[in-house]
Amino acid sequence: MFEAIDKTGKTGRVPGMKAVSPLSLLFLSVSLLATAPIAQAQDDYPRREAAECRTREGIPNFLDKLKQGEKKELRIGYLGGSITAAPGWRVKSLKWLQERYPDSELSEINAAIGGTGSDLGVFRVEQDVLQHKPDLLFVEFAVNDGGAPPERIHQAMEGIVRQTWKANPETDIIFVYTLSQPFLEDLQDGAFSRSASAMEELADFYGIPSIHFGMEVAAMEKAGTLIFKGEKPKADEKPAADAPIVFSTDGVHPLVETGHELYLQAIARSWEKLEDCVGSKEPKAHELGDPMREDHWTAAKLVPIQESMLSGGWEKLDSGENGNPIAVRFANRLPEMWKASEPGAKIAFQFRGNVANIYDLVGPDGGQLSVVVDGGEPKTLRRIDGYCTYHRLSKSSVAGGLDADAVHSVEITLSDEAPNKKEILFEKNRPDLEKNPAKYADNVWYAGSLMLIGDIVE
Secondary structure (H helix, E strand, C coil): CEEEECCCCCEEEECCCCCCCHHHHCCCCCCCCCCCEEECCCCCCEEEECCCEECCCCCHHHHHHHCCCCCCEEEEEEEECHHHHCCCHHHHHHHHHHHHCCCCEEEEEEEECCCCCHHHHHHHHHHHCHHHCCCEEEEECCCCCCCCCHHHHHHHHHHHHHHHHHHCCCCEEEEEECCCHHHHHHHHCCECCHHHHHHHHHHHHHCCCEEECCHHHHHHHHHCCEEEECCCCCCCCCCCCCCCEEEECCCCCECCCCHHHHHHHHHHHHHHHHHHHHHHCCCCCCCCCCCCCCCCCCCCEEEECCHHHEECCEEEECCCCCCCHHHHHCCCCCCCEEEECCCCCEEEEEEEEEEEEEEEEECCCECEEEEEECCCCCEEEECCCCCCCCCEEEEEEEECCCCCCCEEEEEEEECCCCCCHHHHCCHHHHHHHHHCHHHHHCCEEEEEEEEEEEEECC
């Protein structure tokens, strides 16, 4: 048996999952409000002491709207990666909040894209979230930002925060941290991962509350009542009453029935703390004072690709009801999609700024690009990776760290050299290439928009 949460925040039982006391399994030495950094042996970046919830300045604006008792719509944005995209904690938390506050009409803004981090999120937050006017925004990128430098995490996450409050100063934000297997040991030792620690610095600076979904998960795994990575029980298989529950099958993505339920419980426990702290936090607009970093990415934006930038074999795909299937599938994220299908097809533009990327797709028919910035040496980018048995949203990393006051030239060309797809695909995905060779035969590029910190120079 396992404890689930009802609309009042109390717990009930779900068959097939073992009951575990949250208090008995949480790390006794961890204070929920602790802020001291913990140094780790892996590198010299200071780790933050683990805590399930730090309320900081809370979410007083959203809670005030919830408790007004008016039957009006409130919108919750979910910006994150595949763990948020799954029908798990996002769906469960929306349902739980709706049941907890029946006098409000809650709806979601699902802005989650698998396999992406805050470095894409900061460019798309306006299009995918802010134009829909969220009252509350959850931001989840700790796992996908796991390998990113802390400075880059600061730049992107600060850009998300400042864009949000510039669009609507009354929108409240919560940082949420999920868990993957490489983070497990650190968390069991009482320390956040490097990515979550970097995000905590920003949360401290702006007073943003944070919730770590993995505290109880890590404690249960340490206690032997949870298997972090294992085989999913068959539908007709009834596990023994004292059997440990399986959190995930891959060490990253929680099972909806178990792992995501634990994530929901972390929200429920933390929500009570957020409600308790609201008494001293009056609803007010979030003020944007001086930034934490001068090189923050608040100016990050999506810029349409102009036909005048294109040469060679390009086609603008129809994303209408009966249009190109790939363009239709991704129309909500890439309203315009261009396809380069002939070697030599090129995008060329000039801009004044310091970052330029392309919001695009990777997939089984992905080709190889040659990127030249300011006339320098060509850089190769492949639009297929080890997971690409299907198409998914991605970004071509073109240039960063440039002189922001200078004008820069960019040329990106579809190469006549095809990537070695058999070598690129992970071993478990190679049978799909052998079974469906036609799916991988083409070498094309699907481009949606420019991602700039700066402005196009005509």
